[in-house]
Amino acid sequence: MGNQGTGPDLADRIHGGWLGRIAGNMLGKPVEQGEVWTRERIDRYLRQAAALPLTDYLPEPADAADGAVLRPEWRQCVRGRIHGSCRDDDVDYAILGLHLLETHGFGFSTEQVGDLWLLRLPYLQTFTAERAAYRNLANGLKPPLTATYDNPYQEWIGALIRADVYGWTCPGDPRRAAALARRDAVLSHTGNGVYGAMFAAAxxxxxxxxxxxxDALETALAVIPASSRLARTVRRVMSLHETRLPWEETLTTVSGESAGLGWIHTVPNAAVLTAGLLYGDGDFTRTLALTVRGGLDTDSNGATAGSVAGVLTGAAAIPARWKDPLEDTVRSAVFGFDGVQISALAERTLRLATAGP
Structure with a gap:
């Protein structure tokens, strides 16, 4: 478990995962609107603000027309204006997952995940598949019906963004991480929606x-069905990267192949994430920048890429420009967790990771 050789220790890697998730989420949040903020438009925005290549949080908009279509929270997420993380579901679910494991242990049931949502998470802070499952829970349905009844979002990205804590608490044990993520995911998702959560956790x-x-991507692919659309898409990105095709061309090729699935579907977002990780090649800043510049669900992809890159590098090696503005503080809609310290969340996660099954 953990990295036995030199390099960051387990505590530093888990802290790096939390910091990376929050920083990546904050980076992508202003432009999270896939049908508006295409890859081309994001790069045009950055070019106008003289911010290419992207090496820091987004600059303020150079053009008022762009400012009008940024997410309304953009003012808390751009360079020079960040004081602690702003609230977002991509971070809320990591916190909720931590609370789940602290409350029920690694033997938690899917029903207990649902109970905790009803208890700790406001309905209007849930979206797409999670909102459908929440409504089904409130109406007395039980899993797996909560995922399938009147839920057109079953293969969207929601379960994937809930998976990080299962990876952080199972360091070096991707199969166990995937099994935990699956138990959480089936509350609201099916098919590639569940595979996305298993893949991310692994x-x-x-x-x-x-x-x-x-190597991490290869290992993660081993926990999901090889014939699934998700696995085929991730492999496709990996093979294009291997041919030395430039990042832009890889994404153009793959987005053509997954056209029509929509910008919140798991599969096209996994392609953006995989490309960001491969072309970022272990460099924290480059990984975050390429993933968010890839478009689609920018804050979710930035968060997951940041989590992976943060685990690989460890908190100490993450550049200060990403960490310092976060002021070791999280805003959260999860009852009882607003204003909690990022370092405290990392310590609590470490306790679970070292407690054993």
Missing amino acids: LIAAAFTAPGVR
Whole structure:
């Protein structure tokens, strides 16, 4: 468990995962609107603000027309204006997952995940598949019906963004991480939606011990069906990267192949995430920048890429420009957790990771 050789210790890697998730989420949040903020538009925005290549949080908009279509929270997420993380579901679910494991242990049931949502998470802070499952829970339905009844979002990215804590608490044990993520995911998702959560959890668990990003991706692919659309898409990105095709062309090729799934579906977002990780090649800043510049669900992808990159590098090695503005503080809609310290969340996660099954 953990990295036995030199390099960051387990505590530093888990702290790096939390910091990376929050920083990546903050980076992508202003432009999270896939049908508006295409890859081309994001790069045009950055070019106008003289911020290419992207090496820090987003600059303020150079053009008022752009400012009008940024997410309304953008003012708390741009360079020079960040004082602690702003609230977001991509971070709320990591906190809720931590609370789940602290409350019920690694033997938690899918029903207990649902009970905790009803208890700790406001309904209007849930979206797409999670909102459908929440409504089904409130109406008395039990899993797996909560995922399938009147839920058109079953393969969207929601379960994937809930998976990090299972990776952080199972360092070097991707199969166990994937099994935990699956138990959580089936509350609201099916098919590639569930595979996305399993893949993300395994990827993060593998990042603790893998020699590099590509090895972690290979390990993560082993926990999901090879014939699934998700696995085929991730492999496609990996093979294009291997041919030395430039990042832009890889994404253009793959987005053509997954056209029509929509910008919140798991599969096209996994392609953006995989490309960001591979072309970022272990460099924290480059990984975050390429993933968010890839478009689609920018804050979710930035968060997951940041989590993987943060585990690989450890908190101490993350550049200060990403860490310092976060002021070791999280805003959260999860009852009882607003204003909690990031370092405290990392310590609590470490306790679970070292407690054993």
